[in-house]
Amino acid sequence: MNKYYLGVDLGSTTSKAIIINEKDEIIGRGITNTRANYKVAADIARLEATFDARFNLLERKLSDEIKSHPENRRYIEDMKAVFKYLQFKKRLESLYAQLKQTVETTFKNGIKKTISGYVDEIISTVEPIIRGEYLNGNLGAKSQFFRDIIGEKYHEQVEKYNKDFFEPLMLAFDKSITPVENEMVEYDFVELVHESINILDEKYEELSNSNNDERSIHFDAELHLLEGNYKDVSDSLKEHIEQIANMDIHIANMVGTGYGRALLPFPEDCIKSEILCHAFGAHAIFPNTRTVLDIGGQDTKAIQVDSHGLVTSFHMNDRCAAGCGRYLGYVADEFSLSLNELGPLALDAQKEVNICSTCTVFAGAEIRELLNVGEKREDILAGLHKSIVIRAMSLIARSGGVRNEFTFTGGVARNQAVLKYITEMIYDSYGNDIKINIHTDSIFMGALGGAMFARRNLKADLLPKKNSKQIKKVN
């Protein structure tokens, strides 16, 4: 039986899980927003990683067929999207029930019925919209977390109603979302896969029946290949899908890390510091790494490693949010933007407005002042991104500076504007010879390091015990 290894990184903002095989290859990734209940967050991330691993194993298994038949690749992609939708739908059903219950217990009889009616209307309106977005791959760069997806749509609907109902409807949502998020929803992979296939059948059926004018707008070569052919594709893949769906993904060992690590239901020797895990993950992917910068949601870490991937020193900022990912989240809210829109907008700037506030909350006030005096949104955003990087550079300097090669990890490493400034400032301060590494899985680096520790089974028990013979006397 193949052995797999799990790493879970329970961060302050997101929880990540990675599954690797015996060759240290990533075969599954799972991510969810961290909620009050760390155990649920860890379980969800782990479950997501397991599902992802099954799809990846399927793709690996079919790699030759996928290369020669692009429609097969498309079919699997579509199936993954439907699968995710079905997961979403299950949680939405749970939220709907919770909303009804909250309305029942929170509001007085006079208003209860009206609010309940609005809740029915909101859910029945947004569900098909979200379904469409999943099925047609229109979720784009937006957050894929349940809270964010449903929150945005719910809010849009509420805004359409009389403003007298705004507060009660938002109150109902706020009171309902947390218990639903903290609830572990059990999914049966096989069942969901079968259901996905049925929905896909319907989708392709509808596609064949739709008129040509509509389709020409969304012309898609791979989709075109599936048209009228989907049954054959489905039949040819079915056996493989069944096999993967029923496969036992045996987790031989696991390691937990991140802020919530102490709360993970893991044995004590399976808990490792996130400093070691980030460094180990970064070093495993880029073996020449000597300096690691990790900008996460609520902390920033600058880590120095040696040629073995061993940490020699580290510095952390966990006092000031103005140098972390949450700062960007706050800024996004101030501008009513999604987190993923910030970087691209900042890249459009003509100049960088100097942001003086060293405090996240006060930066909000500064942003409004700057908008009032006529500064452009893009230029302010550029300044904000630059200010995060300046703080990160100061932390790096405290930890011993940048040594070649430099690897950037954490969720913020996906932000292109941050990357731009990091690159500029590193070249400026440490020379153009520094090689800067960024991996597409940068946000998973801590979990990856954890999984790699798990595979190596490096336990503290291996510490050489001192015996009495070693005692030497100095009087």
Added chain:
Amino acid sequence: MSSKPEKENRKVEKEKSMIIQKEMIGKLFKDLSTAKETGKKVVYTFVPGNLSELIHAFDMLPVYPEINALQSGMRKKSGGYIREAEKYGHSEDVCTYVKCDIGMMLNGNIGPTGEKIPDPDLLLLSYTGCFTFMKWFENLEDLYPGVEIAMLHTPYQKDGEITEEMTQYMVKQLKEEVIPKMEKVSGIKYDETKLKGILENSVKAEDLIVKIFDTPKNIPSPIDAYFAGVYYIGPINIGFRGTSEAVDYYAELYKEILERVEKGLGPVTPEGEINEERFRLVVEGPPNWTSFREFWKLFYDLGAVIVASSYTKVGGVYDTGFRHNPGKPLESLSEYCMFCYTNLNLPQRIDLLSNCITEYHADGFLVNSIKSCNSFSAGQLLMMRTLEEKLEIPVGFIESDLVDPRYFSYANIKNRLESFFQMLEQRKIILAQ
């Protein structure tokens, strides 16, 4: 971490030396509380560069405001005192020893034993490596109008050496400024023979202290040279240097530690003995006093033992060979002041720490950077980086404060220390393979 090192689960019995120390301190505070009745004069002065022997030569009693502040920190009273001082007008960023001390005075100046500490008859400022001391006494002068002040300027070891001119500059100040003031306040004539006798005791105590702080070179270390070390340096740092009591105390303590070495025993903690020494560390910087026990526990729970620390040298650096010299009393008092740890320049501090790391076979070097202490904190990162590069030793950096409980974040420090210990552990495992 797989398992916590076992500690002997027994009630910690007080060693004889602990009882002696308690009695010494109790007597000092008793004498202080009755100073007005007995007519003893009281000198407020500071630990680094303290002139205990000279104070004893004039039969006066010393009060150390930093010691009172750290005692207030350990007794959980400093938070209130600091707030009091801030209300009085001191900024959030001022040294918390100063604010704690001022707050204590504003609250009736009740010392660690619950007895009142008398007002000063003399403020003796022998400021060594800490310029806040000067401002501190300026504030005390304001609180005790008309109090006599003697100021002894200690030249900084800028070039890492003490020249004849520097010593003569200090001796001149002692002769022309400090001694006349002491004569005036005490009403006693300066007696060099008496001072020489006192200095002979200092040498004996210093010899013993060096031997005591050498014992952590044993593996396992019989003592924790930081968390227990701060208790060991207590008597010489609160004015007992030069007394026969101090010599007796250190002789007893050394005897007890040698017994531990003989039996191969590890350090004693508030929760018993550490049976498995897992990490040997050298620590730079003072400890946090407000959460001293919790802070220590973060180390001993994981088998981390501090084998040497710079903080225990704050009241005098004796391990590099300095001893008071009864043959040249004023010159040696001067040199003592100039040799204090915070009066050393950064290369000297680096050398000192580097020798500790090597000679005490340390696995790692840790800095506890104190938010409100510039004299300690300035240059610590540079020192850390230099040691890391020179010795290829893993280094760690944590931040806290002396006595302001607002700046001790247990969770943050625990997270950093756990990462640091895992880092050391990982290194041991990988390098052993």
